[in-house]
Amino acid sequence: MSGFALCFHRTDSAGEPAHAVERMLTAMAHLGPDGQDLWVRGPVALGHLHFRTTPEEQTERQPLAHPHMPLVLAWDGRLDNREEVYRSLAEPPGPLTDLSDAALVLHAYGERGRRCLGQLLGPFALVLYNHHSSEVLLARDPMGGRGLNYYLSARLLIAASEPGGVLAHPALRVLPDHRPVVTFLAIRELVDDATPFTGVKELMPADVLQIGVKRDHHESFWPFDPAARCHYRSNDEYAERFLELLRQSVHCRLRGRGPRAVAVSGGLDSAPIAALAARYESSQGRRCKAASWVFDRFTSCDERRYLDALYRDHALDPVQVNGDAAWALSDFANWPIHPSTPLQNPYRRLHEILYQRLQKEGVQVVLTGMMGDHLYLGTERWLKDLLRDGRLGALWRACVWDVIHNGWRAFIRQGLARGMLPDRWYRRWRPRPEPDWLTPFARRYVSTEAAWPAEARRARRPWQYMRALELRTARAAWIERYFAGRFQLELRQPFRDRRLVEFMLQLPTEQLQFAGVSRPIVRRALRERLPPEILGRSDKTAFQELLRYGLCEQSSTRVRYWMRAEDGLWPVYIDPQWIGRGQGVDGVRGHVHWLCISLEMWSRYTSIGFDFRRAVGEHAQRHTGPA
Numbered sequence: 001m002s003g004f005a006l007c008f009h010r011t012d013s014a015g016e017p018a019h020a021v022e023r024m025l026t027a028m029a030h031l032g033p034d035g036q037d038l039w040v041r042g043p044v045a046l047g048h049l050h051f052r053t054t055p056e057e058q059t060e061r062q063p064l065a066h067p068h069m070p071l072v073l074a075w076d077g078r079l080d081n082r083e084e085v086y087r088s089l090a091e092p093p094g095p096l097t098d099l100s101d102a103a104l105v106l107h108a109y110g111e112r113g114r115r116c117l118g119q120l121l122g123p124f125a126l127v128l129y130n131h132h133s134s135e136v137l138l139a140r141d142p143m144g145g146r147g148l149n150y151y152l153s154a155r156l157l158i159a160a161s162e163p164g165g166v167l168a169h170p171a172l173r174v175l176p177d178h179r180p181v182v183t184f185l186a187i188r189e190l191v192d193d194a195t196p197f198t199g200v201k202e203l204m205p206a207d208v209l210q211i212g213v214k215r216d217h218h219e220s221f222w223p224f225d226p227a228a229r230c231h232y233r234s235n236d237e238y239a240e241r242f243l244e245l246l247r248q249s250v251h252c253r254l255r256g257r258g259p260r261a262v263a264v265s266g267g268l269d270s271a272p273i274a275a276l277a278a279r280y281e282s283s284q285g286r287r288c289k290a291a292s293w294v295f296d297r298f299t300s301c302d303e304r305r306y307l308d309a310l311y312r313d314h315a316l317d318p319v320q321v322n323g324d325a326a327w328a329l330s331d332f333a334n335w336p337i338h339p340s341t342p343l344q345n346p347y348r349r350l351h352e353i354l355y356q357r358l359q360k361e362g363v364q365v366v367l368t369g370m371m372g373d374h375l376y377l378g379t380e381r382w383l384k385d386l387l388r389d390g391r392l393g394a395l396w397r398a399c400v401w402d403v404i405h406n407g408w409r410a411f412i413r414q415g416l417a418r419g420m421l422p423d424r425w426y427r428r429w430r431p432r433p434e435p436d437w438l439t440p441f442a443r444r445y446v447s448t449e450a451a452w453p454a455e456a457r458r459a460r461r462p463w464q465y466m467r468a469l470e471l472r473t474a475r476a477a478w479i480e481r482y483f484a485g486r487f488q489l490e491l492r493q494p495f496r497d498r499r500l501v502e503f504m505l506q507l508p509t510e511q512l513q514f515a516g517v518s519r520p521i522v523r524r525a526l527r528e529r530l531p532p533e534i535l536g537r538s539d540k541t542a543f544q545e546l547l548r549y550g551l552c553e554q555s556s557t558r559v560r561y562w563m564r565a566e567d568g569l570w571p572v573y574i575d576p577q578w579i580g581r582g583q584g585v586d587g588v589r590g591h592v593h594w595l596c597i598s599l600e601m602w603s604r605y606t607s608i609g610f611d612f613r614r615a616v617g618e619h620a621q622r623h624t625g626p627a
Contacts, residue, residue: 002051002062003031003161004074006127007169008136009043010213011155017045020169024160025049027168030485031076031161039063039072041131048074049161053256053364053490057100064102067093069110070132075102076146076161077124080252080497085119088112114139114208117221121498122252123477125203127159135212142222143496144205144474147481151199157211162478163340164608166200174611175199178573182445184343185573185595186435187588189451190471196342196612204452205474226459230506238511239524241503246525249497250276256365256490261289261319261358265541266306266534268522269369273494275529277367278314289363290316291354293323298545309531321357326350328550329597332558338482339606341475344598346547348483355487365490370480372495374468375504376512376519378461383419385460385509394510401515437592442573461509468501547594548585562600569603569613570596 005024007017018040025036025047032049039046048062063074079085079101085108086096093099093107101122108116109128114137123145128137138159140148149166150159160166167174175198183190193201203209206222232238250273254260260281262274274290281288290311295302301323311318326349329335336348345351358366386395403411435446450457451466459465467473477493484491494500504512511521523535551559562568563579574596585593602609 002076003028003049005047006159007045008157021045021047024165024168028165033488060100072129073106075126078122080122137210139208140203142206147478148203178445182442191447191449226455228506242521243525245500249494253492258364260365261291261363263368264290266303269372271534272526278316282315287317289319291319294320297324300545309533313531321353327546329555339608342599342602359487367492370493378464379513381419382509383415398515437578570599
C-alpha cells in the first residue's frame with residue numbers, strides 16, 4: 001500500500017507544481033508511513049508516499065526513473081504474477097529477486113508500452129510520465145483495488161490516490177456534485193466516474209488515460225467477455241479448479257515481511273482463507289495469526305463455536321479482541337471518519353480495535369474475506385441456466401425442491417418469472433420501487449442510466465457480474481485502506497483476485513447454489529480442510545444488535561439532535577416527513593436512517609465535508625424546507 005500525487009501543467013510551466021504536490025502528499029500522509037519522495041521536472045511534479053510491505057521494495061525510492069528511456073513511474077500496488085512478467089522481458093535488468101514490482105512494471109512498459117497493462121495481475125494504480133513527449137499516463141487495475149482520482153482541464157492535470165489528495169491542490173475548491181450523493185442516498189448503483197466533488201473524477205477500473213499537451217486518449221485494456229462460460233466434466237473438477245485458484249490467490253497475498261494475519265470469522269469466506277494460509281505458512285516454517293472478534297454481551301454476534309473448531313484443525317495463533325464496547329458511534333469523540341466520502345461504516349469501531357491490536361502484534365499484512373459474498377450472487381437465474389446447459393435431471397430436482405420448500409406461487413414469481421424473463425420484461429412486470437424518501441430537489445439527480453458496467457446485461461448472471469466489478473465495490477476497498485493505513489496495515493483480499501473472479505463469473509449457477517444448498521462449490525473444495533461445524537453452516541452472523549444498541553440506546557440523544565438540527569445537511573436530500581414515520585435500524589428505513597447520520601457526521605467533522613456543506617448553500621435549502 002502506498003500513494004502518489006501528480007501535477008502537470010499542460011500548456012505552460014506557470015505555477016509551482018512542487019509546492020502543490022507537497023500539499024497533496026500531506027493530505028494523504030496516512031498512505032506513507034515510510035516517508036515520501038518528490039520528482040520535479042519543468043511543468044510536472046510527481047510525488048510518492050512509501051509504505052513498503054513486500055521484501056523486494058524495502059530499499060526502493062519512488063518515483064522510479066527508467067535507466068535508458070525517458071520514463072518516470074509512481075506505482076501504488078502489488079504484482080501477483082512477478083515471474084510471468086519477468087519472463088516476458090526481452091532484456092531483464094537483473095535477477096528477479098533484486099527487482100521490485102514497480103521496477104518490473106517500468107521495464108515491461110518500456111518494452112511493450114500500454115500492451116503490458118493487461119498482463120499485470122494484482123491491485124494497482126500507476127502514473128507514468130514521458131518527459132520527451134510530455135505525456136502522462138494513468139492506469140488502474142480491472143478490480144479497482146487501488147484508488148485513482150483526477151481533475152483535468154485544458155491547462156492542468158491533477159491526479160492522486162484519493163479525492164482528498166486532488167482537492168488539496170490550491171487551484172481547486174470543494175464544489176458539490178449532487179448526482180453521486182443522491183445515488184448513495186437512493187441506494188442505487190453508480191453509473192459513471194463522478195465523485196461527490198464537481199470536476200474530480202475517478203479513473204474507472206481497467207481504464208488507461210493518456211494526457212499530452214494538446215490531446216488525451218482514453219481506453220480500456222481488459223477485454224473480458226461477460227458472456228464467457230467454463231465447462232468441466234464433474235462437480236469435483238469445478239471444485240478442484242476453485243481450490244487451485246483460491247490457493248494461488250492466498251499464497252501470493254502472503255508475500256510480505258513480519259508476521260501475517262487473517263481476519264477470520266466462522267463463515268465460508270474468511271475460514272477457507274485462514275485454512276489455506278495456515279497450511280502455507282506452516283510449510284514455510286511460520287505460523288499465521290487469526291484475528292477475530294468475540295462477544296460476551298452481544299451473544300448473537302459471537303462466533304467462538306466456529307472459530308474454536310477452526311483453531312482445533314489448523315496451526316493458527318488466535319488474536320481475539322472483545323467487541324462488546326464497539327457498538328455504533330461508541331467513543332464518539334474519537335470516532336474515525338473518512339474525509340473523502342460521505343458514506344461511513346456503522347461498524348467502524350469494530351475494525352479499529354482489531355487493527356489496533358494487530359499493529360501491537362507487529363502485523364503488517366492482513367488477509368480478509370471482504371467481497372467474497374459478491375461472487376455468489378445472481379442465482380435467481382438458476383432455472384434458465386440449467387435449461388440452457390441441458391441439465392434436465394438437475395433441473396427437475398431443483399424445481400421439485402423449490403416447489404416443496406417455497407410453494408407454487410414463489411416458484412412462479414421467482415423461479416419462472418425472475419429466472420426466465422429478460423430483465424427489461426421483468427422490470428415492466430415488477431418495476432423497481434422508487435426512492436420515495438428523497439426530496440423533490442434530490443429526485444432531479446436520480447440517474448436513469450444503466451448501472452456500470454453496462455455490459456453486465458450480457459453476463460450469465462448480470463447481478464453477480466455488476467457487484468463483482470462495480471465502482472461501489474472498488475470504492476469500498478480503497479475506503480477501508482484508509483482506516484487500515486492509520487495503523488500501518490495493508491489489507492489484501494483473495495476474493496478480489498482477477499483470475500478467481502473471472503472463473504466465478506463463468507461458472508454454471510448450480511455451482512453457486514443448488515436445491516437450497518448455498519455455495520456447493522466451496523463446500524466440495526474445502527471438505528477436507530474445514531471442520532464440519534463450518535462446512536455445514538447455513539446462516540451468517542449479523543451485527544445488527546450492535547447497531548441497534550448504539551443508535552437506539554447509547555447515542556440516541558446525539559442522533560436526535562442531528563436529525564432535528566435546523567442546519568442539517570440531510571434534509572436537502574431526504575424528506576424529513578418520511579424519516580419521521582419511524583427510525584428503526586432494520587430494512588430500507590434503517591439503511592436510509594444511517595445514511596443520514598453518515599452525511600451529518602462527515603459534513604460536521606471533516607474539513608472537506610464542512611466545505612461541501614457550506615457549498616450546498618441556500619439554494620438547495622429553499623427546495624427542501626427546514627428539518
